[in-house]
Amino acid sequence: MHFKEAKSILSPQNGMNIFRGCTHGCIYCDSRSKCYGMDHDFEDIEVKVNAPELLERALSRKRKKCMIGTGSMCDPYIPIEYQLRLTRKCLEIIAEHGFGLAILTKSDRILRDLDLLKRINETAKCVVQITLTTYDEALCRIIEPNVSTTRERFETLKVMRDNGIPTVVWLSPILPFINDTEENVRGILGYCVEAQVRGILCFSMGLTLREGNREYFYRKLDEHFPGLKEKYHRTYGYSYVVPSQNNDRLMGIFHSECEKHGILHDNEEIFRYMRTFDTGQHAGQLSLFDAP
Numbered sequence: 001m002h003f004k005e006a007k008s009i010l011s012p013q014n015g016m017n018i019f020r021g022c023t024h025g026c027i028y029c030d031s032r033s034k035c036y037g038m039d040h041d042f043e044d045i046e047v048k049v050n051a052p053e054l055l056e057r058a059l060s061r062k063r064k065k066c067m068i069g070t071g072s073m074c075d076p077y078i079p080i081e082y083q084l085r086l087t088r089k090c091l092e093i094i095a096e097h098g099f100g101l102a103i104l105t106k107s108d109r110i111l112r113d114l115d116l117l118k119r120i121n122e123t124a125k126c127v128v129q130i131t132l133t134t135y136d137e138a139l140c141r142i143i144e145p146n147v148s149t150t151r152e153r154f155e156t157l158k159v160m161r162d163n164g165i166p167t168v169v170w171l172s173p174i175l176p177f178i179n180d181t182e183e184n185v186r187g188i189l190g191y192c193v194e195a196q197v198r199g200i201l202c203f204s205m206g207l208t209l210r211e212g213n214r215e216y217f218y219r220k221l222d223e224h225f226p227g228l229k230e231k232y233h234r235t236y237g238y239s240y241v242v243p244s245q246n247n248d249r250l251m252g253i254f255h256s257e258c259e260k261h262g263i264l265h266d267n268e269e270i271f272r273y274m275r276t277f278d279t280g281q282h283a284g285q286l287s288l289f290d291a292p
Contacts, residue, residue, distance in 0.1 A: 001045040001080055009054035015069040016055065018086050020046040022074055024106060024147040027220035028173050031073050034212040045080060052089040059097040065124065066277050068094050071104030075147075081109065091116040095123070102274040104129040104170070108148040108156045114163065121165050125278045127198075128160050131170040134179050135187030142224050143175070150191070157195035166198045168270060171254070173207035176235070177228060180205055180244035182253060189257045199264035199273065205250045206243035214238075 009016045021042045022031065032042050040046060048054075059068075070076050076087040091113055094101050101120050103110070110117075110128065120126040130153050134140040140150045148156070160167045169192050174180045185205075192200055209217060221229040236242045244250065258265035264273070 003049040006048040018051045019074045025145045032213040067100040069102045077107035077109040100124040102127045106147045129168045154191040171202040174205040176244045199270040205247040
């Protein structure tokens with residue numbers, strides 16, 4: 001890793017990334033794409049060492065409370081967070097200033113900060129988002145090798161449920177010829193039902209590939225699924241969007257099961273919910289199906 005003094009921390013949409021790069025090793029990671037302009041190796045984590053100071057300054061100047069988002073590009077709970085504690089320091093600042101939080105991770109390390117997540121959710125709104133892609137634990141270890149397994153993330157969702165913290169699952173990506181099966185999708189949905197997630201984001205069954213992440217993905221296919229890269233080439237060429245041939249059937253199952261169990265599955269509604277600031281835990285819960 002290396003350190004950088006950043007000039008700012010919040011995007012115009014109030015999102016922040018404390019780190020640039022990741023060591024989770026997910027074979028499909030879009031953040032590896034060259035279009036993001038990362039000028040260092042992806043595993044050489046760039047740490048915005050002054051992130052807490054920048055966030056303190058930014059929130060002190062805001063006239064209206066809002067939701068602060070983090071984790072969309074780089075996971076806030078990569079292993080170095082345990083020694084640096086920058087994510088925790090930023091959560092403390094968000095809590096102190098009475099802002100809301102929408103945080104995305106694949107790691108059960110988020111449980112370390114459960115006290116802060118509860119505090120934020122009591123005074124504003126805290127939405128914990130967790131990505132689930134692969135029900136089979138052995139396959140998960142291949143596709144997402146250096147992060148909490150799907151089962152561990154499921155247990156994390158249940159802890160959030162038991163503490164009244166709303167959760168959203170990202171069912172993405174689903175990899176053609178690897179985990180685009182009914183068994184996989186139903187297994188993940190079963191976890192979501194039991195954990196009483198508020199919503200599930202799913203754009204389609206498939207993934208996206210572009211320069212940077214495509215090359216890494218194909219290297220990993222050669223390593224773990226011999227011959228599958230050639231099948232991808234024959235089927236998709238160099239397309240950006242790589243849809244599963246089972247998309248229609250699996251999306252039908254997805255929407256049907258969400259409707260059956262009262263889980264929000266309209267992406268726009270879920271994003272609207274996560275962007276909408278509410279004062280107090282109960283206001284946040286009641287606003288799930290309301291317009292902002």
